[in-house]
Amino acid sequence: xxxxxxxxxxxxxxxxTVGLYAITPQRARRVILLLASYAFFWAVSGSLIVYLLFxxxxxxxLGLWLELTARNGKERLALAESDQRKAIRAGxxxxxxGIILLAVVIHIGLLxxxxxxxxxxxxxxxxxxxxxxxxxxxxxxxxxxIGISFYTLQAVSYLIDVYRGKIQADHNLFRLAxxxxxxPQMMEGPICRYEQTAQRLWExxxxxxxxxxxxxxxxxxxxxxxMVVADRLNIFILNxxxxxDQYNGSIxxxxxxxxTIQLYMDFSGTIDVALGSAQLFGxxxxxxxxxxxxxxxxxxxxxxxxxxLGTWFKDYIFYPVSMSKPMKKLTSKARKRFGPRxxxxxxxxxxxxxxxxxNGLWHGSAWNYIFFGLYHFALIFAGNLVQPLVLTVTERLHxxxxxxxxxxxxxxxxxxxxxxxxxxxRAEGLKNGLKMAWRIVxxxxxxxxxxGNLFAYGIDGPDTVLVALFLVFLLxxxxxxxxxxxxxxxxxxxxxxxxxxxxxxxxxxLVIFGAYGIGYIPVDPIYxxx
Amino acid sequence: xEQLLEILEEIRPDLDFANCQDLIDGHHLNSLDxxxxxxxxxxxxxxxxxxxxxxxxxxNSAQNLWAMIQRLQEEG
Amino acid sequence: MVKIAKTLLGLAAFxxxxxxxxxxxxxxxxxxxNTKDAGMEEVIANGIQGEPENSIDVVVVGDSExxxxxxxxxxxxxxxxxxxxxxxxxxxxxxSKTLLxxxxxxxxxxxxxxxxxxxxxxxxxxxVVMDEVSRYxxxxxxxxxxxxxxxxxxxPTDGNSYTTPYKGYRLSSAASSADATNYMAYTxxxxxxxxxxxxxxxxxxxxCEEHGAKxxxxxxPSTVNWNYQRHNGIQQLxxxxxxxxxxLNTKTQEVPIDWSKDTFDRGDHLNHxxxxxxxxxxxxxxxxxxxxxxxxxxxxYASWNTLLQDYEAEVAKAS
Numbered sequence: 047x048x049x050x051x052x053x054x055x056x057x058x059x060x061x062x063t064v065g066l067y068a069i070t071p072q073r074a075r076r077v078i079l080l081l082a083s084y085a086f087f088w089a090v091s092g093s094l095i096v097y098l099l100f101x102x103x104x105x106x107x108l109g110l111w112l113e114l115t116a117r118n119g120k121e122r123l124a125l126a127e128s129d130q131r132k133a134i135r136a137g138x139x140x141x142x143x144g145i146i147l148l149a150v151v152i153h154i155g156l157l158x159x160x161x162x163x164x165x166x167x168x169x170x171x172x173x174x175x176x177x178x179x180x181x182x183x184x185x186x187x188x189x190x191x192i193g194i195s196f197y198t199l200q201a202v203s204y205l206i207d208v209y210r211g212k213i214q215a216d217h218n219l220f221r222l223a224x225x226x227x228x229x230p231q232m233m234e235g236p237i238c239r240y241e242q243t244a245q246r247l248w249e250x251x252x253x254x255x256x257x258x259x260x261x262x263x264x265x266x267x268x269x270x271x272x273m274v275v276a277d278r279l280n281i282f283i284l285n286x287x288x289x290x291d292q293y294n295g296s297i298x299x300x301x302x303x304x305x306t307i308q309l310y311m312d313f314s315g316t317i318d319v320a321l322g323s324a325q326l327f328g329x330x331x332x333x334x335x336x337x338x339x340x341x342x343x344x345x346x347x348x349x350x351x352x353x354x355l356g357t358w359f360k361d362y363i364f365y366p367v368s369m370s371k372p373m374k375k376l377t378s379k380a381r382k383r384f385g386p387r388x389x390x391x392x393x394x395x396x397x398x399x400x401x402x403x404x405n406g407l408w409h410g411s412a413w414n415y416i417f418f419g420l421y422h423f424a425l426i427f428a429g430n431l432v433q434p435l436v437l438t439v440t441e442r443l444h445x446x447x448x449x450x451x452x453x454x455x456x457x458x459x460x461x462x463x464x465x466x467x468x469x470x471x472r473a474e475g476l477k478n479g480l481k482m483a484w485r486i487v488x489x490x491x492x493x494x495x496x497x498g499n500l501f502a503y504g505i506d507g508p509d510t511v512l513v514a515l516f517l518v519f520l521l522x523x524x525x526x527x528x529x530x531x532x533x534x535x536x537x538x539x540x541x542x543x544x545x546x547x548x549x550x551x552x553x554x555x556l557v558i559f560g561a562y563g564i565g566y567i568p569v570d571p572i573y574x575x576x
Numbered sequence: 577x578e579q580l581l582e583i584l585e586e587i588r589p590d591l592d593f594a595n596c597q598d599l600i601d602g603h604h605l606n607s608l609d610x611x612x613x614x615x616x617x618x619x620x621x622x623x624x625x626x627x628x629x630x631x632x633x634x635x636n637s638a639q640n641l642w643a644m645i646q647r648l649q650e651e652g
Numbered sequence: 653m654v655k656i657a658k659t660l661l662g663l664a665a666f667x668x669x670x671x672x673x674x675x676x677x678x679x680x681x682x683x684x685x686n687t688k689d690a691g692m693e694e695v696i697a698n699g700i701q702g703e704p705e706n707s708i709d710v711v712v713v714g715d716s717e718x719x720x721x722x723x724x725x726x727x728x729x730x731x732x733x734x735x736x737x738x739x740x741x742x743x744x745x746x747x748s749k750t751l752l753x754x755x756x757x758x759x760x761x762x763x764x765x766x767x768x769x770x771x772x773x774x775x776x777x778x779x780v781v782m783d784e785v786s787r788y789x790x791x792x793x794x795x796x797x798x799x800x801x802x803x804x805x806x807x808p809t810d811g812n813s814y815t816t817p818y819k820g821y822r823l824s825s826a827a828s829s830a831d832a833t834n835y836m837a838y839t840x841x842x843x844x845x846x847x848x849x850x851x852x853x854x855x856x857x858x859x860c861e862e863h864g865a866k867x868x869x870x871x872x873p874s875t876v877n878w879n880y881q882r883h884n885g886i887q888q889l890x891x892x893x894x895x896x897x898x899x900l901n902t903k904t905q906e907v908p909i910d911w912s913k914d915t916f917d918r919g920d921h922l923n924h925x926x927x928x929x930x931x932x933x934x935x936x937x938x939x940x941x942x943x944x945x946x947x948x949x950x951x952x953y954a955s956w957n958t959l960l961q962d963y964e965a966e967v968a969k970a971s
Contacts, residue, residue, distance in 0.1 A: 053781045069656070210628045255659075345606045360607060365627045368611050377615045387587075390612040398607075430608045437590055447590065508799040546666065550673055557674060558681075558795045563782060564693055565796065 048090075049571045050233060050319040051272060056265075059086060059229075064326055068253040075250035079224060079327065086229035087192060094191035097160075101153060102223045105201045108149045109215035109222075112208050115141050142209050149205045157198045160188045165411030193232040195408060195576050199358050200226055204240045206362055213240050221248045230323035234316045234573040236334040237354040243329060251328035259538045259545075261325030266549070268318025270556050273568075275516055276312040278561035279304045280569040281504035287472055290482045295490040297500060298482050302469035304505075306461075307517070309468060310338070312572050313352070337524045342456040344425040344463060355408070359401045368397035391430050399423055409576050413476040421467050512559060577642050583616045584638060593638045600632040610635060617641075623648040671789070678791040680805055681798075686812040691797040694740040695814060696822070700755050702815035703736065707953070708759045709944045710735035711865075712820070713751050714767025715743040720921040721872040721930045722765075724819035725960045730935035732946030734956065737820030739767070744775045745852040746783035752856060753787070756863045762943045764860050768871045768886045768897075769878075771849050780848065817959055823924060825970035830919025832911040835875040836901050842888055843881040850889065857893060866943075871899040872930055873909045875919030898937070900930060907933045924967055 049055070063082040067075055087095045119138035126134055167183045174180065204225070207213045216222050225244035231237075286293055286301035293301075317334045324331045338351035348356045367373060373393050381389030406419020440447055447453075466483070473479030494500060501507055526533060537548060562568065584593040591604055599605045605613075613635070614625045623645060634644045683691040686701045696719070700708065710733060712718050719739030727735050736759075738751040748770055755761070786793035797805075860867040869890050871878055878901045890897035900907045907929050911919060914926030922930065938944060947953045 053777055057781075212628060341603075343606075345608075346603045349603050349606075361627075361630075364607055365630045369614065369625070369627050369630070374615070374618070377611070378619065381615060387612075390615055391608060394608045394611040397611075430606075506799070546669070549666075550670060553670060554673060554677065557791060558677075558798050560795065562778075563793060563796065 049574065050230075050316060050323070051269060051568070051571070054089065055086075056269075059089070060323060060326075064253070064258075067250075067327060072250060072252065075252075076220070076224060076248055079228065079247060079250060080220065083224065083227045083229040083232070087227065087232060090192040090233075091189075094189060097156070097191045097194060098197065098227055101156075101197065101201050102219070102226050104152055105149070105204055105226070106216070106219045106222050108145055108205055109208050110217065112142055112145050112205065113215035115145065146205060146209050150202060153198050153201050157194060160190055160194065162407070162411040163188070192574065193234075196231065196233075196235045196237055197226050199237050199355075200239075203237075203358060203362060207240060216240070216244065218248070221245075224248065228324070228329075230320040231331055234313065234320065234571060235352075235354055236317060236320065236332050237358050238331060242332055246329050253326075254328060256538060257325050257328045260534050261322045261327075263534055263537060263549075264322030264325060265319050266322075266552055266556070268315040268320075268322060270552065270560075271311045271315035271318065273556060273560035273562060275513055276308045276315060277566055277568045278509055278513060279308045279505065280561070280567055283308060283472070284567065285504045287474060287482075290478065290485065293485075293503070294494045295486040295488065296492060296495050297503065298469075299486050299490075300495065300500065302465050302472075302482075302486075305472045306465045306468040307513070308569065309472075309572055310335075312569055316571050316573065337528060339461055339464075340457060340524060340528060341460050342453060343429055344422060344460060345429055347460055347464060348422070348426075355405070359405060363404060364394075364397045364401050367400050368394050373397070387434050388431075391427075394430070395427055398426060402426075409471070414470050414473055414479050417476050417479070418467055418471045421470065425463060425467075577638070579620060580617075580642055580645065581638055583620060584613065584641075587612050587616065597637045599637060600635050605635060613641075617645060621645050621649060674789050674791055678789055678794075680801075681791045681794040683794060683797070684804060684807075685814065687814045691794055691800060692814075693793070694751075696816050696820055697738040697740040697743075697751055698754065699814055699816040699820065700736045700738055701758060701812040703759065704952070705758050706760050707734060708736045708755075708761050709733045710763045710765065710938065711752065711755050711759065711761045712737040712739065712765040712767065712870075713743070713748040713770075714739050714765075715770050715773070716741050716921060717769045717872045717874055717877065718765075718767035719820055719822045720824060720923075721927055722934065723821040723924075723927050723931045723963075725821070725956070725963045726928060726931035727935045727938065728948075728956050729960055730932065731939055731944070732948035733935075733938055733944045734947060734953065735819065739820055739822075742773070743770050744773060744779055744783065745770050745849050745856070746775055746780050749852055749856050749859065750783055750787060752859060756859070760863060761865050763868060763938070763941070764856075764865045765868045765870050766853070766856065768869050768882075768899075769874070771845055771853060771869075771886065771889070772843065772882060773849075774846055775848060775852075818963060819959075821927070823963075823966065823970070824916045824921070825924050825967070826916040827913050827923055827925075828916055828918050829912040830875045830915050832875050832919065835911070835919070836878070836880055836883070839880045839884075841881045841884065843879075843885040845885055845889060853889065854893065857895065867895055869895055869897040871897075871901055873900050873907060873914075873922060873926065875911060875915075877920065900933065903933070906936075924971070 059082065063078060066078050066082075070078055084095065087098060115138060119134065119141075122134055123131055164185055164187055167185045170183045171185065174182070204213075204216075204222070208215045216225075221244055224247045225238070225240055228238075228243065228247055231243075283301055283305050286297060287305070290298055314335045321331050321333070332354055334353050336350040336353060338347050341347035341350055368377075373396065376396075377390055377393040380392045383389065384392070402419040402423035403416065404419075405422070406416040409415040409418065439445075440452075445452060469482060470476070470479040473482055498507075501510070523533065537545060540548075581593055584591075588605070588609055591599070593599075596602070596604065610630065614630070617623065618625060625644075625648065629644055629648070634640050686692045686695065686698045688695045692698055700711070710724075710727075712722055712735060714737075716739065719737050722735075722737050724735040724737060727733055736755075738748075738755060740747065740751075748766065752764065782792055857867050869886055871883065871886065878899075883899050883902065886899070887897055889895075909915075909922070909926055909929060914922055914929070916923040948957070
């Protein structure tokens with residue numbers, strides 16, 4: 047089972063789980079979900095499931111430990127004299143912080159070891175060679191279990207939320223196991239918070255027709271996005287990115303745009319399948335995308351793209367760093383020095399830098415991901431710096447910042463910046479990414495595009511027309527969604543002949559225009575590799 | 577409340593804080609604005625805003641912010 | 653209970669409706685003849701559909717090993733028996749089965765030869781599903797023809813017209829010698845055959861029985877792809893299923909392949925001099941079965957003689 051798009055998942059595991067779920071009584075349903083989750087994990091990663099089991103046991107135990115510390119502390123507080131309370135409080139906090147530190151070391155440490163030891167050790171060796179010392183560090187390679195980058199973040203967020211008192215520690219090991227291992231979120235997220243899904247999963251609500259339709263629709267929509275567009279663009283992208291020095295700069299630019307489209311279609315399509323699958327069981331996973339290409343700024347883009355990762359970094363890195371005591375002191379000093387507008391930029395930039403280094407590294411252990419992170423850091427930092435200036439200038443020139451033309455300009459600029467970032471993201475190593483960008487700048491000519499040479503590189507005329515039409519359709523859908531139209535619900539509320547006609551049309555569209563079979567190489571789910 | 581609105585408008589003069597109800601959900605405020613707001617509020621109202629309070633709900637409108645400030649002042 | 657039954661009934665009706673629609677659309681998408689222009693895949697392997705009805709005595713299915721080592725025109729030259737190689741690159745057994753089914757629609761061969769390398773090729777789940785389902789819903793295989801559809805696609809089929817001059821054989825005269833030092837070193841070990849592949853061999857066996865054809869498993873010489881473990885695996889399979897198995901890799905007397913000259917890609921595939929040896933062996937073998945009659949005098953088969961002349965001229969030119 048390579049992905050949610052494989053026949054094993056769509057034709058065997060998912061229907062079997064839905065069927066069993068529908069006919070079992072309430073108390074057994076959660077067991078079905080857990081068994082299906084572990085079956086899925088097993089089918090993808092085999093015995094590596096021990097990592098997931100270990101993480102589950104570990105956060106269960108550490109959560110209880112945190113709670114115990116708090117309870118003991120409270121008892122001591124109740125008995126203590128008022129002048130001792132402060133010391134006791136500090137003691138509890140120290141102890142709890144110790145537990146959190148331990149949890150972070152275990153979980154993030156495991157992730158780092160499995161995912162990054164190769165990168166760090168081989169770079170260490172390169173450094174040693176550079177210093178004319180023998181490269182002696184052993185470079186191991188581990189097999190990565192599916193979804194470890196995603197469920198590790200869920201595990202850590204659970205413990206920190208317990209520590210912060212946002213949620214109670216869960217005594218029920220099985221509820222935690224289901225929260226951590228629920229199969230629709232396992233491959234590419236979304237990264238869920240305990241309070242978002244754990245209780246709902248445990249309740250295992252009865253199947254209902256409405257959820258069944260909503261979920262099924264969404265799965266179909268996700269498959270269409272992935273198979274019609276992402277897979278169709280794959281060969282062209284493979285060709286250009288693997289042999290970029292054969293291509294004119296304009297072709298490379300087109301490939302960067304195509305890759306951005308592909309990544310969005312693949313990732314958001316997979317998320318649609320994940321959210322749809324969960325919806326079948328009446329469980330609402332958090333949304334991961336909110337029409338990111340409508341964003342006016344890069345900062346807004348990251349509030350709309352891979353939302354659950356962005357909010358995770360915000361809640362567990364950005365705010366803790368920027369609101370820690372030393373940083374707050376720095377902020378007030380900077381405000382006095384640089385004024386209330388520029389002062390906070392300095393401190394928030396430190397936090398922002400942490401976030402973007404982590405973001406880059408989270409995607410993979412390679413320099414181009416780190417570059418990708420720093421690139422977005424630089425863009426957001428620059429955006430923050432010039433924002434007051436832009437406000438003044440537009441004010442002086444009487445430019446209406448809410449005018450459609452101004453907003454379109456902003457959106458277009460954001461899309462271009464994103465595409466440039468994705469070029470480095472996709473490039474096979476940072477060096478190649480830089481060379482590709484260099485080619486775009488130095489070796490640019492419109493003639494390959496105008497002459498239609500493009501069509502010789504793995505995508506033909508009809509493909510291009512199809513993709514373009516689909517994007518226009520997506521644009522219309524996006525505008526409707528921005529205006530608050532809930533298309534899924536609207537469709538479900540229609541009479542059954544209309545619904546069935548739409549479903550038949552969508553399935554036939556997929557069957558005819560899907561990029562599968564002879565002559566196509568489907569793209570592996572991109573984010574499952576992270 | 578007056579004082580709060582003044583502070584907010586100084587940070588983002590382009591926004592209508594008195595009426596906007598989706599400052600976070602509507603992508604009007606970014607994280608830098610939030611850091612600035614927290615810093616200003618801590619100074620002006622002599623409170624400490626813990627990280628747990630930095631959630632969309634508290635920052636979606638001036639009213640919610642005001643409620644948070646009052647709560648934190650009481651807890652003092 | 654009633655509710656569940658109703659739901660299931662509804663879903664079944666929905667699925668049935670969908671199948672009907674896709675079945676109907678399939679008529680639009682199916683290639684109207686077996687040419688490349690009409691959208692047929694693997695035209696050389698499918699060229700057998702352009703042969704006159706019931707004119708082929710022996711059908712070969714297999715991957716590149718089959719079409720580089722068996723030359724039907726050479727067998728014709730020696731025996732007057734007609735054969736066709738339905739070979740395609742990296743062929744999966746599920747597709748071998750499809751090709752054979754298509755061949756049986758117009759031909760009634762007495763012997764089917766399955767080249768055995770396919771039996772070891774792991775088939776991706778997607779491919780199995782596609783090959784099995786597109787048998788009934790051809791739209792799955794030919795959906796991409798939306799790009800090239802013309803008005804003719806809305807009319808019924810216009811009959812198959814295409815066949816290959818070499819009857820499925822592909823000629824290569826280059827030589828690049830192979831390292832045959834450890835080739836076919838003896839061992840007791842047995843290479844295991846994927847369960848699904850075994851199942852497909854059994855289905856192919858049944859298919860042949862239904863159409864009154866004998867099934868022969870044949871391993872053609874290759875230093876890269878064949879070894880004794882694989883030999884043992886196929887031998888075991890053949891014994892269990894009661895099939896005849898010939899491994900030319902072990903018949904170094906009858907098929908004396910010279911690995912310094914008879915391969916064009918270092919032992920992966922045979923070139924024409926290798927093909928001659930394999931085809932001569934097969935010609936003798938087929939004569940020995942006494943299942944076929946010599947058609948060289950039959951005027952209906954005169955074209956084979958012309959094709960043979962062209963073929964020999966081409967071979968002479970290339971070497």
